[in-house]
Amino acid sequence: MxxxxxxxxxxxxxxxxxxxxxxxxxxxxFCKCPARFSKKEKPDFIIFRKLRAVPGETGEIDIAAEFEFLRDRDYFYHVYEDTCCLVELDEEPPHxxxxxxxxxxxxxxxxxxxxxxxxxxxxxxxxxxxxxxxxxxxxxxxxxxxxxxxxxxxxxxxxxxxxxxSAGIVEKMEKKVVYRLDRLGIxxxxxxxxxxxxxxxxxxxxxxxxxxxxxxxxxxxxxxxxxxxxxxxxxxxxxxxxxxxxxxxxxxxxxxxxxxxxxxxxxxxxxxxxxxxxxxxxxxxxxxxxxxxxxxxxxxxxxxxxxxxxxEFIASIPLPETWQEKLKRFEKIIGKELAEQIVKSEYCEWFEELSKTFEPKLVARTFTVILKSVKREGYNIALLKKEHFSEIFKMVSNGELAKEGIEQVLKALCRNPEKNVKEIVKELGLEGMNKEELEKIIDNVFNENPELVKEKRFSALMGEVMKMVRGKADGKLVAEMIKRKFK
Ligand SMILES: [Zn+2]
Incomplete structure (x- = not known):
């Protein structure tokens, strides 16, 4: 083409x-079953059905219905008792x-x-x-x-x-289709x-x-x-x-x-x-x-x-904040570019919640730039839970994890969503440095580069220190400490 x-x-x-x-x-x-997927690993039982195409009110059989009928497929349905009742089985009228x-x-x-x-x-x-x-x-x-x-x-x-x-598909073959009924009716x-x-x-x-x-x-x-x-x-x-x-x-x-x-x-x-x-x-x-x-x-x-x-009932239904209003509100906190991305994102709600406790720009960047990069590499980011993110942000704000390590932690979590964040940070060797260790590194860099220190070449020194800490310390903190040392 x-x-x-x-x-x-x-x-x-x-x-x-x-x-x-x-x-x-x-x-x-149309029933009181919970509107979510079953938590069970295996269905409680399986039912089997056939479908038949019949003429509609015009006396003709719909072409697409006939096409499916002629395939002569067997339909199997996985039934989970924690999320299905007789309504999903079509054995009881809808409520x-x-x-x-x-x-x-x-x-x-x-x-x-x-x-x-x-x-x-x-x-x-x-x-x-x-x-x-x-x-x-x-x-x-x-x-x-x-x-x-x-x-x-x-x-x-x-x-x-x-x-x-509709019911969720489990398996589809030429003559046999298997569905799960927990999704049906959400x-x-x-x-x-x-x-x-x-x-x-x-x-x-x-x-x-x-x-x-x-x-x-x-x-x-x-x-x-x-x-x-x-x-x-x-x-x-x-x-x-x-x-x-x-x-x-x-x-x-x-x-x-x-x-x-x-x-x-x-x-x-x-x-x-x-x-x-x-x-x-x-x-x-x-x-x-x-x-x-x-x-x-x-x-x-x-x-x-x-x-x-x-x-009167329709008139009384309150409307939530519009996306345009939300955009304006976010722009003031995280700037136009990030605000636009976060409003369009599925993670907007999580941002809203977590940015109350943690640094809003960091939260926004994680849910947009960083997450996109993780996804682009083929990781299933749908496995990441809100708790994962709040734990990560907590560690960053306590200096236990450098911002630079977030992407690596998220990737590891996608591979192992059951593990806790602290464990992963430890395994990856990403635990943040405590201030004493960091102080020591900065002292060393200062001792080894007397010329740079004399000329107060901040960026060059910063670069040297960041090379040594390799993502284990937050750049902002390092900058603060170097500046303090100049004085
Ligand atoms: Zn039900």
């Missing part, structure tokens, strides 16, 4: 995105909708400038890959006709939905944009803004797979393609460009691109998954009565 720069406007680029974010509520959406999740969804809809219906209707959306035991996903429209402001103009938000998360917020996105970079910006809005509720889950983006894209003479499951924001522009070039290549060869669902791969390319389903068929969920939402 070519590398020439693409003119997206000329190509008739059309793109809308859908973001999905798990909410950190106490319970699942009343989770009020906490509904409240968060309403907050998000308000922040997205949506109209909120007077009545919330839970609907059933056909699911054809076995990721829900019932064969459909329960979903409710919470907001409509909203919009956000972006650097390239307004982007409209036709719908905000509150849905149940509240999920789904935000869709109109196809008004101008180019691949703009898509990333829109996803970033939507992510910040969801996170500003303080009720968004974190970690790998918690946020997923689906991209809808087409160009003139091409076809509408839906790309599923882009988990990294950085990947969005890459995936979109890849898809546009793929369609251009087909058109150049005289082949008409087909409407289809594709799946994003980690390198930014995409792979065929199945034909695009016919228009989304929704049916009312007859087990749950509509929920009335009085106007």
């Amino acid at each position: 070519g590398n020439e720069k693409l003119d997206y406007e000329k190509l008739g680029f059309k793109c809308g995105i859908e973001i999905h974010n798990r909410l950190a509520t106490k319970h699942k959406l 009343e909708i989770n009020r906490e999740a509904l409240f968060i969804a309403l907050q998000i809809a308000k922040m997205l400038n949506c109209e909120i219906p007077d009545e919330i209707h839970v609907m059933r959306k056909t699911i054809i890959d076995g990721s829900n035991t019932s064969g459909f996903q329960r979903t409710a429209i919470i907001g409509m006709n909203g919009w956000i402001e972006t650097s390239k103009g307004k982007v409209h938000i036709p719908t905000v939905c509150l849905e149940e998360e 509240p999920l917020i789904e935000i869709s944009t109109a196809p008004e996105i101008k180019d691949p970079e703009h898509a990333k910006e829109v996803a970033e803004i939507l992510g910040m809005i969801v996170r500003s509720t303080g009720k968004s889950q974190r970690g790998i797979g918690v946020t997923r983006q689906d991209l809808n894209v087409s160009i003139k003479g091409g076809a509408r393609v839906e790309i599923k499951g882009v988990q990294e924001l950085e990947l969005i522009p890459k995936v979109l460009e890849f898809e546009v070039r793929r369609q251009l290549e087909l058109i150049r060869k005289g082949i008409k691109p087909q409407p289809e669902t594709r799946v994003a791969k980690p390198d930014g390319s995409t792979e065929f998954m199945r034909p695009l389903p016919g228009g989304e068929r929704m049916y009312p969920e007859t087990d749950i009565p509509p929920i009335r939402i009085p106007k």
